[in-house]
Amino acid sequence: MCRTAHSVGCKSTMARQAVWQSAEDYASFAQGGAYSDFLETLRPAATGEFEVHHVPADAVNPTTALSAPATELILFTLKTGVTTAEISPLFDDLARGLNAASGAHPPCVWAPSKVSGNHILVFVGWDTVEVY
Numbered sequence: 001m002c003r004t005a006h007s008v009g010c011k012s013t014m015a016r017q018a019v020w021q022s023a024e025d026y027a028s029f030a031q032g033g034a035y036s037d038f039l040e041t042l043r044p045a046a047t048g049e050f051e052v053h054h055v056p057a058d059a060v061n062p063t064t065a066l067s068a069p070a071t072e073l074i075l076f077t078l079k080t081g082v083t084t085a086e087i088s089p090l091f092d093d094l095a096r097g098l099n100a101a102s103g104a105h106p107p108c109v110w111a112p113s114k115v116s117g118n119h120i121l122v123f124v125g126w127d128t129v130e131v132y
Contacts, residue, residue, distance in 0.1 A: 022057075056114055060110065065124055073121065074124070075121055078120065098124050
C-alpha cells in the first residue's frame with residue numbers, strides 16, 4: 001500500500017506512506033532507479049532534504065490507519081536526553097484516547113523511527129479530515 005498526500009494544516013508538507021513486506025524489499029527498491037527518479041522529480045519543490053522514517057512492522061501495524069478515509073500522521077521529535085521508554089506511557093495514553101474518539105478508526109498506533117532514535121511516528125485513521 002502506498003499513498004502520497006499533502007498536509008491539510010500545512011500546505012508545504014507532503015507525506016508518502018508505504019507499507020513494505022520487509023525491510024529487504026524496501027532496501028531493494030531504494031537501491032533501484034525508480035526510487036531515485038521519483039525523489040528527483042520532487043526535489044525542485046522541496047525546501048530541504050527529505051526525511052525518511054521507518055517503523056518496525058513487528059511492533060505495530062498501521063494498515064487500519066492508512067486504509068481509513070483520512071489518515072493523520074504525527075512526527076514527534078523527542079527532546080535530547082528523553083528516551084522512548086520514558087515517554088511510552090504518555091503515547092499509550094494518547095493512543096487509548098484517540099481510539100475512543102468519535103470518528104476514529106482504531107487502532108491508533110505509534111512507534112519509534114528505526115532511522116532516528118529521537119522521532120516517534122503516530123498513525124491515526126479518521127472518518128474525514130474534518131473529524132479531527
